Amino acid sequence: MRKLKIAVIDLVTKGPTRALYARVMNPNLTSIMPQVVSVWCEESGHDVKFICYTGFENLLDEVPTDTDLVFVTAFTQAAQLSYAISNMCRQRGAVTVLGGPHARCYPEDARKYFDYVTGFTDQAALNEILADLEQHRPYGVHIAAAQHPASLPSVEQRWKFIDAVLAKAPTIKIVPMIGSLGCPYTCSFCIDSVVDYQPLSFDQMREDLRFLLTKFKRPRVGWHDPNFGVRFNDYLDAIEEAVPVNSIDHVAESSLSLLSEPHLQRLKKNGFKAILPGIESWYDLGNKSKTGARKGEEKVQQVSDHINMILEYVPYVQANFVLGLDCDEGDEPFELTKTFIDKTPAVFPGYSLLSAFGEAAPLNLELQRDGRVLPFPFHFLNNHHAMNVRPKNYEWRDFYDHVIDLTEYSFSWRTIGRRFRSQGPSIPGWMNVLRAVSSEGFGRIKYYRMIRGLLDTDASMKRFFEGETTEVPEFFVNRIKNDLGDFWDYLPEGAMEHDPTAYLKKHESTRKLVELQA
Numbered sequence: 001m002r003k004l005k006i007a008v009i010d011l012v013t014k015g016p017t018r019a020l021y022a023r024v025m026n027p028n029l030t031s032i033m034p035q036v037v038s039v040w041c042e043e044s045g046h047d048v049k050f051i052c053y054t055g056f057e058n059l060l061d062e063v064p065t066d067t068d069l070v071f072v073t074a075f076t077q078a079a080q081l082s083y084a085i086s087n088m089c090r091q092r093g094a095v096t097v098l099g100g101p102h103a104r105c106y107p108e109d110a111r112k113y114f115d116y117v118t119g120f121t122d123q124a125a126l127n128e129i130l131a132d133l134e135q136h137r138p139y140g141v142h143i144a145a146a147q148h149p150a151s152l153p154s155v156e157q158r159w160k161f162i163d164a165v166l167a168k169a170p171t172i173k174i175v176p177m178i179g180s181l182g183c184p185y186t187c188s189f190c191i192d193s194v195v196d197y198q199p200l201s202f203d204q205m206r207e208d209l210r211f212l213l214t215k216f217k218r219p220r221v222g223w224h225d226p227n228f229g230v231r232f233n234d235y236l237d238a239i240e241e242a243v244p245v246n247s248i249d250h251v252a253e254s255s256l257s258l259l260s261e262p263h264l265q266r267l268k269k270n271g272f273k274a275i276l277p278g279i280e281s282w283y284d285l286g287n288k289s290k291t292g293a294r295k296g297e298e299k300v301q302q303v304s305d306h307i308n309m310i311l312e313y314v315p316y317v318q319a320n321f322v323l324g325l326d327c328d329e330g331d332e333p334f335e336l337t338k339t340f341i342d343k344t345p346a347v348f349p350g351y352s353l354l355s356a357f358g359e360a361a362p363l364n365l366e367l368q369r370d371g372r373v374l375p376f377p378f379h380f381l382n383n384h385h386a387m388n389v390r391p392k393n394y395e396w397r398d399f400y401d402h403v404i405d406l407t408e409y410s411f412s413w414r415t416i417g418r419r420f421r422s423q424g425p426s427i428p429g430w431m432n433v434l435r436a437v438s439s440e441g442f443g444r445i446k447y448y449r450m451i452r453g454l455l456d457t458d459a460s461m462k463r464f465f466e467g468e469t470t471e472v473p474e475f476f477v478n479r480i481k482n483d484l485g486d487f488w489d490y491l492p493e494g495a496m497e498h499d500p501t502a503y504l505k506k507h508e509s510t511r512k513l514v515e516l517q518a
Contacts, residue, residue, distance in 0.1 A: 070095070084495075104360070368500065
């Protein structure tokens, strides 16, 4: 095989930004698999240029003009940007590959714009692409391993790519690590709900942590596990055996069911500074929040007590909620969340709008079958800028009124002040203020108000939200055009639209084929 010139592009965001919070944190949101692919390509003897786009670079200048192969990794919000990049690189003669969450969620749509679209990717799947290396048009080839890879390159092997991204972070620098893949929980809206839990090597984890102490006086690690600490004692044993106690700061996403007080004592001892538990709903998913059959006010009280206990051991907690679930109805879900905010003043609330990402979760088949999934442009499917599922128990304007009211309550100056006083003038305290006054707080309030106003004044918006038309409103088109900038001219024809029922059609086609074969 000849030596290839390969570009690997990690799209952290979907377009240019100048937001202060993005400047601080976007470099810390880099994904692990683009670095893994870069290592594997170099091990196969190829030249690799690794690009992490955080929204502050001139991406048009960053993408090399003389590549043989271009890998792009993207979340769905960056799909339109990834399609434009692929089109530009194809025009220059390159073969293109899409990986990451969007490739897993919308493979049939992505095949129209890439030569290869990947699902789970291990070295064998990658080598299949490298060996074939053909232009597959008009439809790309879908390549997927049967499961996640059993092992990944070490932090030391990935270091030059990690270091290049961290150089873009002005203050806080967080090294991405992962100790497990998949998740034991079955949240019906989650992409990991159907992926078996798979721990990675604890020996490798120990080596990675020891290596980091050669690079930083006190490293910060961000664990990318979908649910950190499922095998809690094994995880903490590995950390304690690898490095001196409390020598590394850790950030992890976990579930309340794993965060008992003895576990929290051990997390504090080992330097865990931030935990992101998922509460999701006041009426469902009690196994994840360790609330069992408790619902409503009873669940609020128990979860609030639990979060306040966590804050005694871990200084920064973000509690995650999903708004618009089918179990929600009326004012109560939103009022209960306000009560939670009052009872838990130091917590930062993370709100996501219910979204159905293509093939990501079993629930999506039901939603598509019921005709509730709307063809919002991918650009807005980031859990915040669009809810592509028509609510079961709310009219759209009523729903947005509730979302705006809750968001304003959560990020009012009164609540920001209470949150800051609860934390004091510390890094967690100032981080909460920064997030509240940036895109996550004030920015979303402004955006939600804009959408709510258009639902009153723009007939095309109302028809689109109600599913009466698939024509994308001018408001959304203009925002995509503005965000893509120079890449707008490279956006392929048809790339603004997609079939929101593609997963259902694929599922039904496969089912009929199986019946015929039987």
